[in-house]
Amino acid sequence: xxxxxxxxxxxxxxxxxxxxxxxxxxxxxxxxxxxxxxxxxxxxxxxxxxxxxxxxxxxxxxxxxxxxxxxxxxxxxxxxxxxxxxxxxxxxxxxxxxxxxxxxxxxxxxxxxxxxxxxxxxxxxxxxxxxxxxxxxxxxxxxxxxxxxxxxxxxxxxxxxxxxxxxxxxxxxxxxxxxxxxxxxxxxxxxxxxxxxxxxxxxxxxxxxx
Numbered sequence: 001x002x003x004x005x006x007x008x009x010x011x012x013x014x015x016x017x018x019x020x021x022x023x024x025x026x027x028x029x030x031x032x033x034x035x036x037x038x039x040x041x042x043x044x045x046x047x048x049x050x051x052x053x054x055x056x057x058x059x060x061x062x063x064x065x066x067x068x069x070x071x072x073x074x075x076x077x078x079x080x081x082x083x084x085x086x087x088x089x090x091x092x093x094x095x096x097x098x099x100x101x102x103x104x105x106x107x108x109x110x111x112x113x114x115x116x117x118x119x120x121x122x123x124x125x126x127x128x129x130x131x132x133x134x135x136x137x138x139x140x141x142x143x144x145x146x147x148x149x150x151x152x153x154x155x156x157x158x159x160x161x162x163x164x165x166x167x168x169x170x171x172x173x174x175x176x177x178x179x180x181x182x183x184x185x186x187x188x189x190x191x192x193x194x195x196x197x198x199x200x201x202x203x204x205x206x207x208x209x210x
Contacts, residue, residue: 021148024057031055034098038127041096048093053101053155063093067141070169071108073208074137078109081195081202088113088134096128099159104128105152107136111199132160135198142170153177163198169209 026032032040032055040057041049048060063071071093079090089112096106110133120129136156140149146168153164157177164177174193176184186193188206195202 021061022059023052024059026055026057034127037104048106050096050106051102051104053099053103055102064141064143067139067169070167070209071139074139074167074204075109077204077208078111078137078199078202081199082111085201086114087200089117091133097133098128098130099132099155101155101159103155103159105156107133107156108139109137111135132156134161135163135165135195136161137165137167140166140168140170144170146171150175157181163196165193165204167209172210174206 037051041047048062050058050060052058075090075092082088082090091107091110091112093106093108095110096104097110098104112131112133116131116134117125120131124130136153138149138152140146149166153166153175154177156164157179161177162179166175166177168175172188174186174188176186176193178184178196186206188210190206192203192205195204
């Protein structure tokens with residue numbers, strides 16, 4: 001069967017903007033391979049698109065202005081540390097990764113060790129690379145569902161991510177997810193969180209989100 005590509009009409013886009021995400025559930029006969037999914041994303045490159053482990057296409061609404069500001073601050077601080085440590089590569093939410101369960105996700109911020117990323121063939125680097133970042137971070141605004149993001153963080157860990165931060169801007173706290181399965185809740189009032197052994201020497205002052 002030939003590849004079928006979908007384009008989103010104006011009405012569907014208006015519905016999506018009113019939600020934090022819009023899920024396109026596809027029939028089995030339109031289960032795309034990686035190449036077809038990449039083509040779909042490129043043909044709709046004005047949208048924030050992910051794919052879940054069941055093959056459903058998730059269209060996410062744009063980040064609100066304040067969340068975008070904080071996301072940029074986090075990336076800047078992470079890259080400053082990485083520029084000094086030279087341990088790997090940092091990525092923004094425009095970078096997508098294909099995980100072992102078949103999902104494709106684009107974390108708000110992520111980091112991959114240099115040796116792991118350099119080992120990828122160039123063909124992988126020019127698509128949604130089949131690799132789990134060593135570290136991911138997601139920022140939650142008031143309109144984002146906390147339970148959905150918690151499930152997403154658990155899935156990251158199950159797929160090989162070593163350290164994950166769910167930075168809850170609305171709740172003023174950070175949920176820390178570790179590879180050993182532990183989850184720790186740190187209030188912004190604690191002052192800072194550490195990158196532990198995954199991001200050695202990296203500390204994030206939580207006052208940057210206040």
